[in-house]
Amino acid sequence: MSTLLDKIWDAHTVHRSGGGTDLLYVDFHLLHEGSSPQAFEGLRLAGRRVRRPDLTLATEDHVVPTRGLLGRTGVAATMVDALRRNCEEFGVALHRSGTAGQGIVHVIGPELGISQPGRIILCGDSHTSTHGAFGALAFGIGTSQVEHVLATQTAAFAKPKAMAVTLHGELPAGVSAKDVALAMIGRIGTGGAQGHVIEYRGAAVEAMSMESRLTLCNMSIEAGAKAGMIAPDAVTAEYLRGRPYAPAGRAWDEAVASWAALRSDDEAEFDRRVDIDVTTLSPFVSWGTNPSQVVELSGVVPDPSADPDPALRDAAERALTYMDLAPGTPMREIPVDVVFLGSCTNGRIEDLRAAAGLLDGHRIASGVRMLVVPGSAAVKKAAESEGLDEVFRSAGAEWRTAGCSLCVAMNDDSLAAGERCASTSNRNFEGRQGRGGRTHLVSPTTAAATALTGRLTAPSDLGALR
Amino acid sequence: MKPIRTITGRGVAIRRTSVDTDQIIAARHCLRTTRTGFAEHLFATWRAEPGFPVGDPAHDGATILFAGADFGSGSSREHAVWALQDYGFTVVVASRFGDIFADNAVRSGLVPAVVEDSAVGAMMDAVDADPATEVTVDLVALTIRAGGVEAPVRMSADTRQRFLDGHDGIDVTLRHEAAIRAFELAHVPIVKAP
Numbered sequence: 001m002s003t004l005l006d007k008i009w010d011a012h013t014v015h016r017s018g019g020g021t022d023l024l025y026v027d028f029h030l031l032h033e034g035s036s037p038q039a040f041e042g043l044r045l046a047g048r049r050v051r052r053p054d055l056t057l058a059t060e061d062h063v064v065p066t067r068g069l070l071g072r073t074g075v076a077a078t079m080v081d082a083l084r085r086n087c088e089e090f091g092v093a094l095h096r097s098g099t100a101g102q103g104i105v106h107v108i109g110p111e112l113g114i115s116q117p118g119r120i121i122l123c124g125d126s127h128t129s130t131h132g133a134f135g136a137l138a139f140g141i142g143t144s145q146v147e148h149v150l151a152t153q154t155a156a157f158a159k160p161k162a163m164a165v166t167l168h169g170e171l172p173a174g175v176s177a178k179d180v181a182l183a184m185i186g187r188i189g190t191g192g193a194q195g196h197v198i199e200y201r202g203a204a205v206e207a208m209s210m211e212s213r214l215t216l217c218n219m220s221i222e223a224g225a226k227a228g229m230i231a232p233d234a235v236t237a238e239y240l241r242g243r244p245y246a247p248a249g250r251a252w253d254e255a256v257a258s259w260a261a262l263r264s265d266d267e268a269e270f271d272r273r274v275d276i277d278v279t280t281l282s283p284f285v286s287w288g289t290n291p292s293q294v295v296e297l298s299g300v301v302p303d304p305s306a307d308p309d310p311a312l313r314d315a316a317e318r319a320l321t322y323m324d325l326a327p328g329t330p331m332r333e334i335p336v337d338v339v340f341l342g343s344c345t346n347g348r349i350e351d352l353r354a355a356a357g358l359l360d361g362h363r364i365a366s367g368v369r370m371l372v373v374p375g376s377a378a379v380k381k382a383a384e385s386e387g388l389d390e391v392f393r394s395a396g397a398e399w400r401t402a403g404c405s406l407c408v409a410m411n412d413d414s415l416a417a418g419e420r421c422a423s424t425s426n427r428n429f430e431g432r433q434g435r436g437g438r439t440h441l442v443s444p445t446t447a448a449a450t451a452l453t454g455r456l457t458a459p460s461d462l463g464a465l466r
Numbered sequence: 467m468k469p470i471r472t473i474t475g476r477g478v479a480i481r482r483t484s485v486d487t488d489q490i491i492a493a494r495h496c497l498r499t500t501r502t503g504f505a506e507h508l509f510a511t512w513r514a515e516p517g518f519p520v521g522d523p524a525h526d527g528a529t530i531l532f533a534g535a536d537f538g539s540g541s542s543r544e545h546a547v548w549a550l551q552d553y554g555f556t557v558v559v560a561s562r563f564g565d566i567f568a569d570n571a572v573r574s575g576l577v578p579a580v581v582e583d584s585a586v587g588a589m590m591d592a593v594d595a596d597p598a599t600e601v602t603v604d605l606v607a608l609t610i611r612a613g614g615v616e617a618p619v620r621m622s623a624d625t626r627q628r629f630l631d632g633h634d635g636i637d638v639t640l641r642h643e644a645a646i647r648a649f650e651l652a653h654v655p656i657v658k659a660p
């Protein structure tokens with residue numbers, strides 16, 4: 001009896017060392033400018049080549065500007081230039097900034113049909129777990145591993161444990177995959193899934209769109225998981241049909257037929273199980289400086305002194321000082337300066353549609369700056385063809401070009417010290433969005449509702465306010 | 467990579483849990499194409515706080531870093547490992563590490579020593595009480611000793627061997643070239659870009 005993880009792992013094992021690690025074949029390797037320069041340099045110094053350029057694809061996302069063109073000088077230009085030269089020299093396909101196929105690496109993988117069931121997909125970025133939504137085993141690696149994969153198309157790892165997270169019931173209206181992810185991380189902690197691959201299952205997962213599944217798997221790393229995955233089904237196949245890298249014709253039919261076996265056997269043993277009843281969930285928001293420090297938006301800033309665990313209490317006290325929040329403050333009363341809609345967590349078309357649905361015909365609160373940054377050039381194009389850009393602009397938001405932007409603040413988009421941001425990204429770490437910046441993680445509709453009122457606001461609060 | 471068998475040095479303790487890689491080095495300081503030049507940005511924001519132990523002259527020259535659980539969670543940036551090494555650390559001791567951080571550390575030659583929480587706490591007390599406390603990490607015996615406390619270090623046989631041998635990971639893998647080629651021929655046709 002095997003889990004989905006077992007099946008993918010076994011099918012890719014090239015060699016078992018017996019000393020704790022297995023050598024796995026990598027079906028696809030995604031690259032970006034942030035974590036690859038030293039890897040290519042390593043290849044060059046050792047006189048090695050890229051073993052399978054056909055299974056490698058690069059994009060520019062982390063440092064590229066989302067307003068205006070990439071400059072010719074400066075650190076961002078140096079990083080991008082390095083990637084361009086490396087891709088040219090080693091024969092790797094590159095989706096350059098300003099071209100139709102560019103975007104955040106975890107948004108374009110699915111769009112291009114690279115993220116497919118049963119595959120092992122690696123990338124020098126922790127949110128590679130996103131691609132697991134297709135029933136792939138996908139996880140982030142560091143630069144030395146990037147070099148290793150470039151040189152050998154394999155990677156050696158100890159097999160993680162399997163964890164089942166079952167989402168029971170039907171999601172209430174206004175509650176999204178992001179809220180589920182935050183609720184789960186709040187429950188199990190930032191190290192709660194350490195050493196495990198999470199397989200999400202249950203009625204609520206089956207009912208989710210591909211975009212929502214991507215959001216859910218994306219956040220797995222914030223619970224410390226190696227990866228997140230969801231067994232492929234009709235939703236998966238429907239999404240992939242006709243995508244550039246998806247098989248076509250007879251190969252498509254064969255592929256879809258083979259995906260049916262990609263599910264955990266009924267009696268498969270999981271090392272850990274977590275059950276979540278989603279019917280009682282409401283929108284979640286983070287109050288602290290790691291993604292487990294979350295609360296329902298209808299709640300209040302918790303009192304750290306109530307935490308029995310001294311390490312957690314200490315972390316909470318530090319977090320409240322950094323966030324400049326007092327215990328007992330209703331979350332709904334916290335004013336924000338900035339709203340960020342975007343990132344590999346929530347920068348897909350469904351996310352933009354959901355937010356635009358609330359903003360349509362309204363203006364964001366005065367004094368609030370809202371950045372809408374599509375996850376890819378394709379998302380941007382789709383949004384514009386639906387007129388969403390106009391909705392955002394008329395509401396007073398800035399409509400940008402694709403990139404990581406304010407998720408990581410490696411380009412010009414960052415918070416000033418002390419600024420408070422409602423963000424659809426995935427990390428509320430100290431300084432993540434700019435030195436001294438304060439982040440509240442939220443869903444796209446909570447972000448939109450918050451932009452309208454200028455205070456943390458759940459979408460369902462709006463009806464009463466309007 | 468240089469082989470590592472035992473490391474003896476002084477320690478310094480960061481008594482915080484979930485120290486994510488954004489705190490070890492902020493993204494804005496990762497805009498470099500080299501593996502060096504990151505030391506000054508190590509814990510940059512925290513080092514500006516009074517009383518932060520790293521950078522405190524009392525702990526100058528410490529090579530072994532003790533930290534709370536889930537050290538190195540978050541971003542996969544290997545710059546976090548390079549910054550620690552660049553600053554002079556050769557070992558990080560914690561009861562649990564972020565997965566990717568630990569893998570990066572092994573590949574770059576920084577020892578991620580997994581040690582049970584209560585022993586980490588006792589050793590932190592020892593190095594805080596006397597910064598000159600000698601700490602020894604023995605990868606042959608897989609033990610750590612400091613201030614009269616001794617505890618086992620948890621590490622897979624493969625990882626331990628890699629430190630003892632000092633082999634480059636790619637060289638180790640290329641010993642299996644025949645197996646890789648056979649796998650490729652059987653399962654991985656050339657993909658034509660669309």
Ligand code: SF4
Pocket residue numbers: 061062104105106125127343344345403404407408425426
């Ligand atoms: S959007 Fe943020 S989390 Fe996603 S790849 Fe970019 S920097 Fe990483």
